[in-house]
Structures are given as C-alpha cells and as structure tokens.
Amino acid sequence: MRILLMGAPGSGKGTQAGFIAQKAKVSSVSSGDLFRKNLSEKSELGILAKTFMDRGEYVPDDVTIRMVLDWINDPSNTSGFVLDGFPRTLPQAIALDEELGSVDKVIFFDVPNNDLIERLSGRLICRTCQASFHKIFYPSKNGMICDKCPDELYQRDDDKADVVTNRLKVYMQETQPVIQYYAKQNKLITVDGSKSVDEVESELEMALND
Ligand SMILES: [Zn+2]
Numbered sequence: 001m002r003i004l005l006m007g008a009p010g011s012g013k014g015t016q017a018g019f020i021a022q023k024a025k026v027s028s029v030s031s032g033d034l035f036r037k038n039l040s041e042k043s044e045l046g047i048l049a050k051t052f053m054d055r056g057e058y059v060p061d062d063v064t065i066r067m068v069l070d071w072i073n074d075p076s077n078t079s080g081f082v083l084d085g086f087p088r089t090l091p092q093a094i095a096l097d098e099e100l101g102s103v104d105k106v107i108f109f110d111v112p113n114n115d116l117i118e119r120l121s122g123r124l125i126c127r128t129c130q131a132s133f134h135k136i137f138y139p140s141k142n143g144m145i146c147d148k149c150p151d152e153l154y155q156r157d158d159d160k161a162d163v164v165t166n167r168l169k170v171y172m173q174e175t176q177p178v179i180q181y182y183a184k185q186n187k188l189i190t191v192d193g194s195k196s197v198d199e200v201e202s203e204l205e206m207a208l209n210d
Pocket of ligand 1: 126129148
C-alpha cells in the first residue's frame, strides 16, 4: 500500500502517520525526516541540499524528489510506505507518478484555517529551559511563567498569528493543484482533521479498509 499524507502545518497528519503506517503494515517517513537523515549522514544529496540551505535558498524540487525516491526504492520499503508531507508541489507529484506508476491513497487532513491559526499561534516557549506550552491545549499552571522552572514564557516570531497566516496561505497555494491532481485520479480521501485524535483515527481506519 502506497499512501500519501497531505495537510497544512498543524493539521495533525504527523500525529497520525505512525497509526496509518501500523494499520497498513508499512513504514512511514516525513520529508523533514529525510532531510535530517541526509544532512546528518552527509550523503551526496545531503551535501547538495546544504549548499542551497547555506545560501538561504529553497532546496530545488529535483533534490527533494531524489531523496524521497532513494527512500522508496530501499529494499525494506518495497511493500509500500506512508509519505508525510510529500509531494508538496505539482511537479513533485508528477515525478512520483512517473517513477511509481501511481499511489494507492492520498489522505488529506482538512482543518479550517481559523483552527489551524489557533493551534499554530498558541505555542509558548520558556526562555530558560525551552519547555514548550500551548495557550489553550497545554497551558502552564503559572500563566505566562514556566511551571518547570521560574522563568517567563514567550512566543517565537515564527509562531505569531500574522506569520502563521502567511505560512498557511503559501501552503494552500502550493498544494491546491496537488489536491486537485489526486482528486481527478480518484485517489483523494478527505478526513476531518478538526475532530479529536480518536475520532480522526476511526475515520482513518474506515478509509484504509475501504
Ligand atoms: Zn522553564
């Protein structure tokens, strides 16, 4: 079974990747995992990717695609896979189909924008011990003071609502054509990612057995 997971940052797809992989009896990997692996192993692709990152540039599609294909073509992944966060662009999706023929299921975690902004912009970090909290879902017992040490909590610039809103806008612009591409192939399964983790799991279980 070849499964792709799509969804904006904060949609919860990363949380469910392990569950889906276990149900489908395959391994899961995220594009972020593959970057970290190639960088830490200093593979040829990792070194190449780093030259772009060091210049503050985006790593080009073909480098990302080769990292993913290397992983897919690994003998331990021949029975299938769960790919989390790839493809992110239409050229990546087309390259994947050219290599594999096609995938089996594409699961899109649909979450309203306002929920995503609430989830992503609620994060607070301790200045001293770096402990991570959430204004709504995991607040510190001491308000804006860390409950693991006595220092204050702050919001990272990346987590500010306007930055988060812009990141989501970019994500939607990039991935809308990918979603349409798989919808046309009748591969797209949309799950309601605004529900609780348990409810999303039962929705996924039904979708996988289908
Ligand atoms: Zn602290």
